Amino acid sequence: MKDSNKDNNNNAPKFKFNAYWIYGAVFLLLIGFQFFSSGDLASKKISKNEFFEVLNENDIAKIYVINKSVAEIYIKDESLKKAKYQKLINNTFYRKGAPLYEYNFGDQKYFEETVDKLRTENDLDFIYDNKDRTSFLDTFISFLPFIILIAIWLFFMRRMSGGGAGAGGGGQIFSIGKSKAKLFDKDTKVKTTFENVAGLEGAKEEVQEIVDFLKNPDKYTSLGGKIPKGALLVGPPGTGKTLLAKAVAGEAGVPFFSLSGSDFVEMFVGVGASRVRDLFKQAAQKSPSIIFIDEIDAIGRARGKNSMTGGNDERENTLNQLLTEMDGFGTDTNVIVIAATNRADVLDSALMRAGRFDRQIYVDLPNINERKEIFxxxxxxxxxxxxxxxxxxxxxxxxxxxxxxxxxxxxxxxxxxxxxxxxxxxxxxxxxxxxxxxGLEKKNKVITPKEKKVIAFHEAGHATISWMLEHAAPLVKVTIVPRGQSLGAAWYLPAERMIVQTEQMLDEMCATLGGRAAEKIIFNKISTGALSDLEKVTKQARAMVTVYGLNDQVGNITYYDSSGNDSFVKPYSEDTAKTIDGEISKMIEAQYDRALEILEKNKEKLTTLAELLLEKEVIFKDDLEKIFGKRPFEEEVIEKKSKIIEEKEDIAPVAETPEE
CATH class of the missing domain: 1.10.8.60 (Helicase, Ruva Protein; domain 3)
Structure with a gap:
């Protein structure tokens, strides 16, 4: 029988204690106490005439003045049997011994004098007294702001600690210093593998070797080598750094802790450092394991750069703890740290040194072959x-x-x-x-015919110059349909060069200024439509002079500092600044004059192209070939190739006839 009861008890549903039950119970108690402890709900508010009518009938047993503002009217027991009182009792929550009426009399002195006068004249029999009463609800309302502040504090503490509303929620307030890393192990295996990562061959080889370190450590340690402590993935946004980390998680087959750099940062002092300690403690217990910190620049920025924060900055404390855990005393655990960032230039040098992040893997934008694999x-x-x-x-x-x-x-x-x-x-x-x-195509944008004509010649100018110059990017299509913030656009197919020569940059600048030059030639006026063109050209010219050293007057000098430490200081004198400004202006004006010269020679073809653009709104490379023919330098290349073939045929050796 005991066993049966025991089984029944074990099979009985287990109810979890919920802290919201307490909140609900307290709320119901407050309402109930207020409802049953006072006669407010039972008392009917009456007017001055109604009060004096009841008073003159001598039905009042007691009048209590509450807080010098309200009179509670108690009716005699024998008078309660009257029909008008019975009707009121039946329609309210009246209970015996409670006041039946409430009267807001206004001025207390006038009210007392009036009641005493009527009592004396009519020989009325009732009790009159003054009382001060503070209801429980009034007390609760006075403490309500403090209760709300405490509730808000508890709510945020629960959110930061990840606690729920159950019994464990309150205890989890004290777990705020615990790590927030998500653990991926055999029970929660990541399905992403290296097969899902297209391109990035060099980066894949590096991280694949890290996976091999963890799977076959003896292969490397037998030769005296050490497993690297960490690898830093660096590159522009969207290049696949986090995807590579997911592939490592899917391939490694070891516990994988994933979190963001911002997960360490809290408003409480010492929380970040505590979470770092807890993270590495968990990783060491499950070693061999991998820790992946995405956007590590949130906590890894160089120390001492910001004089406003001081030495006790919470972020710096977190970074110091991370440095100690990665390479300090007692760090001989089989834990590898992989981190990703878009801003390697702002990271602290102590974090970047060998022994912490032994490998820096640059994840670059994909080239044409890698883009094909990604497609x-x-x-x-x-x-x-x-x-x-x-x-x-x-x-x-x-x-x-x-x-x-x-x-x-x-x-x-x-x-x-x-x-x-x-x-x-x-x-x-x-x-x-x-x-x-x-951007989004805006066909309903209101453009006047005159503006449309200016836009057509502007874009035709770009297309003409780019077609005539050897090093300009080949054109794909031209459109005068408004798209995004632009009123027209010319689409090119730029060559993927590893280095750029002076002639190539000058040709690109000339093609960019072709739109403004076309407006000048056709309309003898210039407009604000070339703003983005001028901005692009000015940046290119300044880079040629101050960064790449491609100007004879300034010389083989660069004023570019990759560390970014001199962003507020000019690294050159005022005289040099004047020279730089003069050379930039001279370079831009020279290319503008060059564009004017090319367009003057091809003015008829430019006009034909612009009229075709006005008619079709979108034209392609084939349309330009019909108007301009083959690109001039392409014809030269074809002629050179044909000459080489002819020369080879002329000097080809004659086969000798074998002797009989």
Whole structure:
């Protein structure tokens, strides 16, 4: 029988204690106490005439003046049997011994004199007294601000500690110094592997070796080598740093702790350092293991740069603890730290040294071959048409990161669906590029015919100059449809150069100034439409003079400091500054005059191109070939190749006839 009861008790549902039950119970007690401890709900408020009517009938047993403002009227027991009182009792929550009426009399002195006069004249029999009463509700309301402040404090403490509303929630307030890292182990295995990471071959080799360190440590330690303490992934946003870390988590097969640099930072002193200690303690207990800190620059910024914070800055304390845990006394644990950041230049030098982050892996923007691999990954789930050319898309997207390509593929699917297509066509991908780079197409933007003509000649000027110059980027298409903040655009296919020579930069500057030059030649006026062109050209010219040392007057000097320490100080004199400004202006004006000269020679073709642009609104490379023919330098290359072939044929050796 005992066993049976025991089983029943064990199988009975277990109810978890919830702190909100206490809040609800206290609230109900307050309401109930107020309801039953006072006659407020039972008392009917009466007017002056009603009060004196009841008083003259001699039905009042007691009058109590409460807090010198309100009179509580108690009716005699024998008078309560009257019909008008019975009706009121039946329609209210009246209980015996409670006041039946309340009368707000106003001035107390006048009220007392009036009541005494009526009592004397009519020989009335009732009790009159003054009382001061403070209700429980009034007391509660006076303490309500303090109760709200305490409740808010408890709420935020629960949120910061990750506590719930249950019994353990209050205890978790004291766990605020615990690490917030998410643990991925055999029970919560990450499905991302290196197969999901396209491109980034060099970076993949580095992190794959880290995984191999953890899987086969004897392979390296047998030769006397040591497993690296950490690896820092550095690169522009969207290049796949976090994706690489996910792949490491999926491939390593060891416990993987993942968190952000901002997870260490709190408003309480010492919390960040405490979380660092707890994180490395957990990782050491589960070693071999990996810790991944995303956006480490949140806590790893160089110390002492900001004089406003002082030496007791919470972020600096957190960084000091991280430095100690990564390479200090007692750090011979088999724990590898992987971190990612977009801003390696702001990190503390002590964090970057060998022994902490032994490897710095630069994750660069993908080249054309890597972009093709990334496209192959992202188009797998898409329903494509037969005309999609992935190689051309890879060529069309220089400077795109992996995240940009993923966004482009998704945008192309949305565009195709918006147009009611059953599959995604090549043009949908091109429209997605335009949408991402240029912005949303605004066909309903109000543009006058005169403005439209100026825009057409401006864009035709860009296209003409870029077609005529050897080192300018080849044109893909020109449009005068407003998109984003631009009123028109010319799309180019820039070559992916590792180094850029002076002639190449000057040709690009000339092509950029072609729009303003076309306005000057055709209308003999210039407009504000070339603002972005002028900004781009000025930056290029200043970089040529002050950064790359490509100017003869300034010489082989660079005023660029990669550390960024001299951002508020000019590294050159006033005389040099005048020389720099003069050379920048001279360089820009020379390219502007060059653009004017080219467009004057090709004014008829420029006008034909602009009129075609006004008619079609969008023109492509084929349209330019019909107007201008082959690019001049391309014809020279073809002629040189044909001459070389002819010369080879002329000097080709004659086969000798074998002797009989």
């Amino acid at each position: 192959d990954v992202h188009i797998k789930p898409l329903k494509l048409a037969d005309d999609v050319n992935v190689e051309f898309l890879a060529q069309q997207t220089p400077g795109f990161s992996g995240a940009d390509i993923a966004n482009m593929c998704n945008e192309s699917a949305l565009i195709a669906a918006r147009n009611g297509k059953q599959s995604i066509h090549h043009q949908d991908f091109l429209d997605a590029v335009d949408r991402i780079v240029g």
